[in-house]
């Protein structure tokens with residue numbers, strides 16, 4: 577079976593170094609805080625093109641902490657995309673603010689700036705774009721809108737490590753960028769972990785303080801506010817420090833896999849491969865094709881040993897969790913249309929070209945046999 581993501585293959589490629597790094601954390605009993613955390617924060621900030629990085633327990637906390645420390649709370653509205661993982665909107669609600677859902681673009685899975693602008697009210701305080709699948713959102717237009725209306729921008733980069741838009745790294749366009757190192761993400765820990773990047777030293781200090789129980793930076797025995805406990809642990813930092821130097825090469829491999837899929841699928845007029853923006857550097861956390869044979873492929877490819885998935889079958893406002901949200905029954909024309917045809921194929925740095933060829937051929941065969949039987 578070709579999995580969607582192969583964590584085993586990734587571990588095998590660095591087994592010795594990772595095992596040693598983990599053993600050293602245990603030997604040192606460096607489970608919480610310590611030098612590995614500081615090393616990771618500094619290296620991740622550098623690689624992401626930001627001045628500061630604050631490590632936290634997971635990507636959802638990274639969002640919640642950033643929103644809270646921007647002063648967002650009850651009565652505020654934050655405009656985000658209708659198509660993402662629930663963390664995106666959940667973290668807005670956790671602050672007491674209200675998520676307002678915008679449609680995605682016609683040709684891309686990312687938030688539609690025109691719809692964002694139409695949704696702005698006097699209560700809107702921020703825009704929360706998601707660089708979904710590793711595809712950067714239209715940050716030029718979103719920044720221009722945010723500036724004109726005096727709104728903050730927090731970028732959800734959980735799926736977009738090292739992606740750029742117009743040459744500028746994701747996560748550095750607005751006040752903060754948030755990352756997840758959930759094991760299956762482009763940079764994955766061996767458990768939960770996350771980070772916030774920012775170019776503001778003041779914001780970095782504030783978020784770090786809140787994430788560590790509001791501990792006073794100057795006095796061990798004082799707390800300047802009540803915060804939360806959201807720390808990256810030493811074992812995760814040790815694993816991430818081993819993996820981080822490989823992230824650029826892994827990202828190039830993902831882009832290479834995407835190129836191979838494109839050439840393998842180019843002859844089928846029934847398949848649209850993900851469009852890559854001219855000024856956007858897509859990092860392919862997900863390789864999502866569009867085809868009217870989606871349901872047929874979803875059923876037949878697993879029988880041929882190929883894992884496939886949908887990211888995400890239900891739009892956020894349609895989830896049961898939002899049964900009482902004013903947009904629960906609203907239509908989102910672009911996202912609804914895309915959701916009828918979207919299918920995610922296996923993609924990970926270790927996926928071989930032989931495997932992409934097997935997958936592409938299986939897709940084309942499935943579609944032709946379906947066409948023949950109709």
Ligand SMILES: *Cc1c(COP(=O)(O)O)cnc(C)c1O
Nearest residue numbers: 634635636661663664734756758
């Ligand atoms: C994975 C993910 C998150 C949350 O990250 P966790 O580390 O699992 O909390 C947030 N947003 C998006 C878009 C994600 O894919």
